[in-house]
Amino acid sequence: MTAIACDxxxxxxxxxxxxxxxxxxxxxxxxxxxxxxxxSGKTTLMRAILGVIPTSGGSIRVFETSVRRGNPMIGYxxxxxxxxxxxxxxxxxFVASVVDGHRWGLPWRGTAGRKDIDRxxxxxxxxxxxxxxxxxxxxxERQRLLIAQALVGAPKLxxxxxxxxSLDPPRQQAVIDMVRDIAGKLALTVxxxxxxxxxxxxALDRVxxxxxxxxxxxxxxxxxxxxxxxxxxxxxxxxxxxRGRIFxxxxxxxxxxxxxxxxxxxxx
Amino acid sequence: MIFAYDFMRNAFVASGIVALVxxxxxxxxxxxxxxxxxxxxxxVGFAGATGAVLIGLPPLAGLAGFTLMAGxxxxxLGDRLSGRDVAIGMVLSLSLGxxxxxxxxxxxxxxxxxxxxxxxxxxxxxxTLWMLGGLGAICLAALAAVSRPLIFASLQAExxxxxxxxxxxxxxxxxxxxxxxxxxxxxxxxxLLVFTLMVGPAAAAQRLTGRLWLGxxxxxxxxxxxxxxxxxxxxxxxxxxxxxxxxxxxxxxxxALLKA
Numbered sequence: 001m002t003a004i005a006c007d008x009x010x011x012x013x014x015x016x017x018x019x020x021x022x023x024x025x026x027x028x029x030x031x032x033x034x035x036x037x038x039x040s041g042k043t044t045l046m047r048a049i050l051g052v053i054p055t056s057g058g059s060i061r062v063f064e065t066s067v068r069r070g071n072p073m074i075g076y077x078x079x080x081x082x083x084x085x086x087x088x089x090x091x092x093x094f095v096a097s098v099v100d101g102h103r104w105g106l107p108w109r110g111t112a113g114r115k116d117i118d119r120x121x122x123x124x125x126x127x128x129x130x131x132x133x134x135x136x137x138x139x140x141e142r143q144r145l146l147i148a149q150a151l152v153g154a155p156k157l158x159x160x161x162x163x164x165x166s167l168d169p170p171r172q173q174a175v176i177d178m179v180r181d182i183a184g185k186l187a188l189t190v191x192x193x194x195x196x197x198x199x200x201x202x203a204l205d206r207v208x209x210x211x212x213x214x215x216x217x218x219x220x221x222x223x224x225x226x227x228x229x230x231x232x233x234x235x236x237x238x239x240x241x242x243r244g245r246i247f248x249x250x251x252x253x254x255x256x257x258x259x260x261x262x263x264x265x266x267x268x
Numbered sequence: 269m270i271f272a273y274d275f276m277r278n279a280f281v282a283s284g285i286v287a288l289v290x291x292x293x294x295x296x297x298x299x300x301x302x303x304x305x306x307x308x309x310x311x312v313g314f315a316g317a318t319g320a321v322l323i324g325l326p327p328l329a330g331l332a333g334f335t336l337m338a339g340x341x342x343x344x345l346g347d348r349l350s351g352r353d354v355a356i357g358m359v360l361s362l363s364l365g366x367x368x369x370x371x372x373x374x375x376x377x378x379x380x381x382x383x384x385x386x387x388x389x390x391x392x393x394x395x396t397l398w399m400l401g402g403l404g405a406i407c408l409a410a411l412a413a414v415s416r417p418l419i420f421a422s423l424q425a426e427x428x429x430x431x432x433x434x435x436x437x438x439x440x441x442x443x444x445x446x447x448x449x450x451x452x453x454x455x456x457x458x459x460l461l462v463f464t465l466m467v468g469p470a471a472a473a474q475r476l477t478g479r480l481w482l483g484x485x486x487x488x489x490x491x492x493x494x495x496x497x498x499x500x501x502x503x504x505x506x507x508x509x510x511x512x513x514x515x516x517x518x519x520x521x522x523x524a525l526l527k528a
């Protein structure tokens with residue numbers, strides 16, 4: 001089955017075209033790394049798949065039905081934002097808020113709801129973590145809660161927006177391994193956005209690279225090449241492979257590294 | 269013997285109702301980081317209360333009417349209001365200015381001004397008690413009705429939006445609830461000291477427990493302790509009730525800071 005099918009999709013945000021005429025298909029069970037510079041449309045594409053942002057052209061289908069807000073087939077982990085990070089609420093209540101959170105009334109969750117929360121927390125190994133206040137958790141621990149929250153309700157597609165941001169390399173690897181492991185166990189399709197390709201090299205099935213309103217989907221060898229990336233960046237790009245790592249360079253600068261650095265300064 | 273007086277019995281019932289409402293609503297106000305909005309609403313209420321007195325209506329009606337309109341307005345403006353400290357500050361002073369003007373035209377200027385600004389729980393009569401009870405019931409019922417999406421949107425706005433919750437609608441409904449709670453609270457501690465009942469107990473509760481519903485219960489309990497403790501101390505010392513309530517609220521909050 002096709003998990004995501006984009007047919008000549010165009011997306012615009014505040015009058016600016018983010019993606020133009022993009023067609024692609026992602027099969028069920030695929031682990032796709034979503035890459036591209038800041039503002040290339042990684043978040044916008046995810047929000048369009050969630051039905052939050054309407055397409056300005058073309059159509060997106062998720063598991064062969066049209067996109068709609070509140071699709072229970074999709075689990076979503078947005079980028080961690082600071083307000084929640086300072087909350088003194090314990091993680092359990094944070095994860096639990098997602099259970100039927102769209103319904104009116106008091107949040108009675110029932111036994112089934114509570115079991116589902118505990119199952120999701122166990123999947124990311126955060127059962128004891130969830131008893132502590134969110135403000136006392138590290139970035140990696142908060143990320144695990146965010147992924148647990150996305151797993152509530154047994155979705156078939158996970159949209160993870162920059163789960164590696166502001167994590168050090170060992171913790172980045174731990175998050176990738178964990179997601180890969182869960183996705184394999186539960187036969188999930190995963191869209192995993194990141195600034196840098198290298199941490200994801202061992203985990204992903206295909207890369208979706210966005211830039212300059214275009215998109216390229218394929219294996220690492222097909223997409224991370226000088227001609228493809230030059231088109232996506234609208235500049236001369238050199239791809240250098242060194243001891244199993246890939247460097248995307250423009251006039252001597254490492255583009256992915258620069259983007260990451262920029263985001264670091266931005267967050268703190 | 270404290271309950272031997274009719275006005276003391278009224279005061280205890282009134283502050284009990286208000287503590288229940290302020291403690292519960294205040295918890296979510298602190299959770300959402302919107303305490304400044306609560307503060308702003310109380311100032312707008314001052315113009316409403318004094319304006320109502322001027323045209324012969326009960327101050328509570330004017331207060332609730334004005335805060336409700338302002339609450340819905342703030343909710344509708346939403347994100348466009350964030351970072352607009354100057355604009356909000358100007359609206360606050362403008363409201364206080366109008367309140368002053370209305371008081372100027374009213375003859376018993378000083379007593380009325382003090383009552384609206386700093387509260388006068390000992391003057392609560394039967395009629396006001398019924399209004400407090402009615403508004404309080406509406407407020408808590410509305411809070412219960414929106415609580416599930418409210419918690420969701422407060423903790424995870426983007427995900428809530430993706431699941432079909434409208435953060436804007438939730439913000440408007442919640443601020444309408446806050447507006448009523450502010451109007452109620454100003455009956456006890458006055459518009460200037462609304463923070464003491466709506467934010468103090470809630471903030472202390474959030475420092476003491478990370479469990480959501482335990483936190484709401486604790487917030488209500490602390491608000492009750494502040495309000496009833498303040499009344500009792502005022503009765504025996506003859507100092508102003510609002511002073512004692514702020515003193516207890518401050519004490520509890522700073523003790524919670526030290527503990528956590």
